Amino acid sequence: KAGVTQTPRYLIKTRGQQVTLSCSPISGHRSVSWYQQTPGQGLQFLFEYFSETQRNKGNFPGRFSGRQFSNSRSEMNVSTLELGDSALYLCASSFEAAVMNTEAFFGQGTRLTVV
């Protein structure tokens, strides 16, 4: 079956702009989590959605937001982009809520560059 699909793969934006990233989970998976990966900070948890509800949120400013649709697809939005937002944004899906007791499957990520 198809894996986790993230679009677009690459993005270049300028400071101050906003961006929307998309994630389609594996069919049947209802939990979607987002992570920011940078060389300095590693993988940091952004938020997690389950059945269209945000169940958990990491320590990121309010400029980072997300949502999940009824088909479990999720979007992540970053407003007022800063240079430090340049990173690989990863999406993970799992069957159960909060990836507890189950495996999280990751997409290939969206590489965001802010100039």
Added chain:
Amino acid sequence: AQSVSQHNHHVILSEAASLELGCNYSYGGTVNLFWYVQYPGQHLQLLLKYFSGDPLVKGIKGFEAEFIKSKFSFNLRKPSVQWSDTAEYFCAVILAMDTGRRALTFGSGTRLQVQP
């Protein structure tokens, strides 16, 4: 704050050498533990996981990890590495966030370079 620590940031080994990557976490409750691998240009993949039972866990590609509760550790091992094991390895633990909810928390990663 609860955290996951990987002390080896960059490891260079020759083929056939043995590997051990350290992972420690700070959490006193029940934990679910994972090791993920990210090969160059590829997505994160699960190597192995521990939820309960035998603390020695076997994973894919000859990897194994041992959960030592008294040491809060979950070290990854492989008896004989291959060039194809060159990748970045991440330890992950389901930990409680400041919100009180639990989330998959990653260590900073260890870059393994295997020389032929």
